[in-house]
Structures are given as structure tokens and as C-alpha cells.
Amino acid sequence: AQSVTQPDIHITVSEGASLELRCNYSYGATPYLFWYVQSPGQGLQLLLKYFSGDTLVQGIKGFEAEFKRSQSSFNLRKPSVHWSDAAEYFCAVVRRNSGNTPLVFGKGTRLSVIA
Amino acid sequence: DAGVIQSPRHEVTEMGQEVTLRCKPISGHNSLFWYRQTMMRGLELLIYFNNNVPIDDSGMPEDRFSAKMPNASFSTLKIQPSEPRDSAVYFCASSNRDRNEQYFGPGTRLTVT
Numbered sequence: 001a002q003s004v005t006q007p008d009i010h011i012t013v014s015e016g017a018s019l020e021l022r023c024n025y026s027y028g029a030t031p032y033l034f035w036y037v038q039s040p041g042q043g044l045q046l047l048l049k050y051f052s053g054d055t056l057v058q059g060i061k062g063f064e065a066e067f068k069r070s071q072s073s074f075n076l077r078k079p080s081v082h083w084s085d086a087a088e089y090f091c092a093v094v095r096r097n098s099g100n101t102p103l104v105f106g107k108g109t110r111l112s113v114i115a
Numbered sequence: 116d117a118g119v120i121q122s123p124r125h126e127v128t129e130m131g132q133e134v135t136l137r138c139k140p141i142s143g144h145n146s147l148f149w150y151r152q153t154m155m156r157g158l159e160l161l162i163y164f165n166n167n168v169p170i171d172d173s174g175m176p177e178d179r180f181s182a183k184m185p186n187a188s189f190s191t192l193k194i195q196p197s198e199p200r201d202s203a204v205y206f207c208a209s210s211n212r213d214r215n216e217q218y219f220g221p222g223t224r225l226t227v228t
Contacts, residue, residue, distance in 0.1 A: 032215050043119075043206055043219035090158070094215045100146035100165050103217055107157050 023091030119220035140209030
């Protein structure tokens with residue numbers, strides 16, 4: 001069965017520092033890949049997605065993610081973190097061309113930003 | 116585009132009462148998903164619909180939970196009777212036929228006392 005692993009439950013970074021959140025998936029074939037962000041008291045917002053093509057995808061709020069087939073990974077990065085980036089981040093996958101089947105979500109990584 | 120709309124945003128009720136949560140998906144989207152989020156269990160898929168038809172309700176915790184989608188623009192999640200352990204944030208999300216990306220509503224925070 002497909003699964004998504006986010007190894008880091010909680011990460012703390014200093015404002016202005018770079019960020020990388022890890023995501024690994026277990027799947028028979030390359031799935032569609034997503035990152036969502038959930039700010040406190042809010043719903044999940046789509047940050048970026050990978051369907052095909054360039055393995056480095058750009059998203060909103062200055063985030064990017066790189067798909068690495070050999071490592072079954074889709075790590076999220078940001079070169080300089082802002083205090084407003086403090087939130088919960090979820091990686092998600094779904095089988096390609098599966099119609100509207102549900103995404104499989106990781107358990108999330110909580111990001112804290114310190115001054 | 117108004118996004119996914121959920122109501123109410125907050126609901127406080129007493130144990131044993133009926134609770135109805137409402138969702139309006141994004142216009143043109145043909146799939147709708149109900150999730151529950153708690154600290155202990157994280158984000159759980161309860162049920163989803165394609166073209167107003169329930170496809171998988173295996174995530175619905177008990178018979179006390181039911182969901183309907185009478186038309187493409189409206190869905191309800193009902194809990195009857197409610198229990199304190201149902202306290203959680205309930206999210207609705209929608210997606211369209213060609214893309215799997217889901218768009219989430221702001222959620223309903225349910226507290227059962």
C-alpha cells in the first residue's frame with residue numbers, strides 16, 4: 001500500500017535561515033506529489049505540486065520542492081524562512097491517472113521559527 | 116472564486132445532541148472529501164464522493180456518522196448522537212476530474228461537552 005513518511009515531527013529554524021522538510025513515499029510507480037501548509041486555525045493550503053517534467057517545482061510563498069525518483073523523495077525547501085512560515089506542513093501523494101481518488105497524506109512536520 | 120465554504124466555523128454542543136456540518140465545494144469540482152483532524156490521530160479521511168455518489172466511507176468511525184451529497188454544490192456530515200470524543204476539526208475538500216489537487220475549506224471546530 002502507498003505510504004508517505006515525513007521523518008521530522010517538529011523542526012525549529014531561525015528566521016532568515018534555510019529550510020528543508022523531508023518527504024519520502026512508498027509507491028509502485030511515480031505518483032503525483034503535493035505539499036500543503038496549514039497555519040494555526042486554518043485549513044490546508046496547496047503550496048506546490050509535481051505531476052511531470054522539471055523535477056524542481058516552484059510554489060507559492062517562495063517555496064520549492066525537488067522530486068528525486070532514485071530516493072523516492074519530494075523534499076520541500078525555502079532559502080530564507082520568515083516568521084510567518086511557522087505552520088504545519090503536509091506531504092501528500094496520489095496514484096497517477098487515478099481519477100479523483102483521495103490523497104495519501106503524511107503525518108506532518110511542524111515548523112517553528114525563532115528570532 | 117470563493118473557495119470551499121464550510122459552516123458553521125465553530126460548533127459547541129452537548130453530548131447526545133445531533134450535529135450537522137455543511138460544505139459547499141468549489142463550483143465545477145466533482146469530488147468532495149470529508150476529513151477529521153485531531154492531535155492524537157492527525158488528519159483522517161472519513162468519506163469521499165465522486166459526482167455526488169459516495170465512493171468510500173470506510174473511514175467513518177461509527178454508525179453515528181453519516182454524510183450526504185444531494186447535489187453538486189452541497190454536502191452534509193451529520194453526527195447523531197454526538198459524543199465528547201467526536202470533538203475535532205472537520206474539513207471538507209474538493210477537487211475536479213482532471214486534477215487530483217484538493218482544495219480545503221477552513222474547517223469546522225466541533226466541541227462536544
